[in-house]
Amino acid sequence: xxxxxxxVWQGGMMLGEGPVWDGAAGQLWFVDIKQxxxxxxxxxTAAVETWPAPxxxxxxxxxxxxxxxxxxQSGLATFDPETxxxxxxxxxxxxxxxxxxxxxxxxxxxTIWFGSMDDGCELATGRLHRFDGTAVxxxxxxxxxxxxxxxxxxxxGTLYHVDTAGGVLHAVTIDADGEPGAMRDFVxxxxxxxxxxxxxxxxxxxxxxxxxxxxxxxxxxxxxxxxREVRFPCANVTKIALGGPDLKxxxxxxxxxxxxxxxxxxxxxxxxxxxFAVEVPGNxxxxxxxxxR
Numbered sequence: 265x266x267x268x269x270x271x272v273w274q275g276g277m278m279l280g281e282g283p284v285w286d287g288a289a290g291q292l293w294f295v296d297i298k299q300x301x302x303x304x305x306x307x308x309t310a311a312v313e314t315w316p317a318p319x320x321x322x323x324x325x326x327x328x329x330x331x332x333x334x335x336x337q338s339g340l341a342t343f344d345p346e347t348x349x350x351x352x353x354x355x356x357x358x359x360x361x362x363x364x365x366x367x368x369x370x371x372x373x374x375t376i377w378f379g380s381m382d383d384g385c386e387l388a389t390g391r392l393h394r395f396d397g398t399a400v401x402x403x404x405x406x407x408x409x410x411x412x413x414x415x416x417x418x419x420x421g422t423l424y425h426v427d428t429a430g431g432v433l434h435a436v437t438i439d440a441d442g443e444p445g446a447m448r449d450f451v452x453x454x455x456x457x458x459x460x461x462x463x464x465x466x467x468x469x470x471x472x473x474x475x476x477x478x479x480x481x482x483x484x485x486x487x488x489x490x491x492r493e494v495r496f497p498c499a500n501v502t503k504i505a506l507g508g509p510d511l512k513x514x515x516x517x518x519x520x521x522x523x524x525x526x527x528x529x530x531x532x533x534x535x536x537x538x539x540f541a542v543e544v545p546g547n548x549x550x551x552x553x554x555x556x557r
Contacts, residue, residue: 269496269538272515273305273312277535280517281462282323282335282367285507287548292507293332294517294537295321297364302334302343305515305537307508315348320383322365325376327552333395335365335378340395342554354400356380356393363389367412367462367503372420373442374553379411385429392425392444397553403444405436413463415471417486418547424450424471426460433460433473433484451488453478462503466544467511474501474516481516483542498534499523506546514540 278298285292292305300317302324322335324343332343333353340353357363357380368378374397381390390411392403405425412426413433423436423444435450450471453460458478465471469486479499483492500519507513520534528534 269494269516269540271533271536272307272310272539273303273537274533275303275312275536277301277517277519278521279502279519280535280537281502281519283503283505283515283517283537284323284325284549285505285511285515285546286326287507287511288326290509292505292515292537293324293326294505294515295323297322297366298521302345304345307513313345315343315345317343318350320364323368323378325368325370325552326549327554328374328397329554331554333376333552333554335368337364337383339365340376340400354395356400357391360389362387366390366410367414367426369414369416369464370550370552371416372550374550376552377414377416377423379414379425381408381410385410395552397555405444405447412461413473415463415465417465417469418467419469424463424465426463426473428459428461428476431455431459433463433471451484458499461501464504464506464546466506466542466546468544470544472504472506472514474503476500476502476519481514494540496538498531498536499527500534506542511545511548512542514542516540 277296283294302315320337324332327333334343339355341350366381376395408427410428415424425434433450437445439445458475461474461476463473471484516538
């Protein structure tokens with residue numbers, strides 16, 4: 265399939281992340297972590313709305329009751345785009361002020377699985393957590409400096425968990441009780457080719473991953489073989505979302521924050537949102553569970 269990418273929005277994001285397709289609204293949510301911004305793209309008009317966040321923000325996800333849940337550095341909060349208000353829900357790792365939240369997904373039951381990371385990208389203090397609509401629980405997966413992904417296989421039996429600094433996508437078996445079990449290497453990325461960033465799956469269980477420093481996004485089959493590589497005009501590709509009416513339009517967030525002046529001159533579109541076509545549709549994102557409050 266042709267790998268041509270098209271620029272959707274040249275937003276100059278320092279650290280664009282967390283793209284998620286809101287199927288009910290037909291719009292794309294994404295964030296700029298370092299500039300504390302929430303963005304919403306309407307593909308029908310190419311218009312982007314922007315809201316300020318009170319802290320570094322890793323993601324927003326559609327939740328029950330028409331609300332959104334946001335992953336802030338300090339913890340989870342509801343976000344109301346009508347007013348721009350963030351209302352705290354739950355603290356996460358209050359004993360680790362040097363950590364922040366980074367990436368997330370929603371399981372079929374509405375539980376949010378999300379990771380933390382060392383904001384300095386060095387200490388192995390990042391953990392994978394769950395939020396069931398009421399409380400946050402840390403999983404027993406080993407800590408890493410930068411968590412990414414996570415992403416579920418379509419049948420829910422495997423969770424893909426990314427250790428960005430270690431250069432590896434792990435496949436974690438989800439046991440019958442819903443707990444993460446055995447973990448194995450799914451794909452390792454040669455550090456000369458970049459580092460794995462955010463990951464998602466499509467409806468056939470293939471795994472899409474953005475490659476930080478790799479100028480590309482890659483798609484891997486469930487057996488770990490490389491199916492496709494899509495090249496970009498900038499180095500830091502953070503994550504893919506599959507959206508559009510048929511879930512066959514890919515949207516990619518990128519970042520410019522770590523680039524030198526010389527690199528920025530060579531990558532004027534760094535920090536933009538890009539799009540390209542895929543053959544295999546994505547999965548509808550479940551609505552996150554949120555207890556009545």
